[in-house]
Structures are given as C-alpha cells and as structure tokens.
Amino acid sequence: MKGAGMQLEVLAALVVDDLVVAELYCRNAGCPVREVTIRIKDYNNQITEHTKPLQCPVCESHLAVHWAMTFAEHEIWKEREAVMSVNLQRYRRDHDVGDGPLPMSAMVDRTLPR
C-alpha cells in the first residue's frame, strides 16, 4: 500500500500537488526538538511510496503534524502572515500600547498598509 504509515496530512497535501510544505513536531517530551519543517518535491511519487512515518531527526520518534499544505498555499499563507505582522507593528507604534494586549481587529487585519 502506497504511503502506508506516513502521516496522512502530508499524504493528503501530496495528492493535491507535488510540492508540499509541512510543519511537524516531536511527541517525545524528553527530546529537545520542537518543530521540524520539511519541503517536499515529489515529482516522481517517490515519497508516497515511502512506507515509514516521518521521524524526528534526533530521537527517531514518529513526528506528529502541525500542518501540511501545498507550496502555493504556503506562499499565500506566508504573505498573509507578513502583512498581519506589519499591521500589528504599525498598530503598536500608532497606538502606543507597548507590549500590552491588542484588540482582535488589529490582530486579524489582513489589509496591506498604505
């Protein structure tokens, strides 16, 4: 069975596109690894024939998936996150709130600054 054992979220993204980005984490509480980001280019379906779950590079525990998405989806997400980050910095600067709490409207503002 193709991909048996590999994390389903990663396989699902590979069904959509050959270029995938995924963020995984190590479940081993004693392991110093927190997150592992992988970028997959699977033009020849080599990874979907890989039968082992993705493993932590340090302790070799099976990794759990935070998220997996196509490269195109990831590019859109990164741009959205960048705009939101700039908007938050502008809000802090313009409203003199320092490190204090921010209103939700400022936290989800995805409009490009003018």
Ligand SMILES: [Zn+2]
């Ligand atoms: Zn680990």
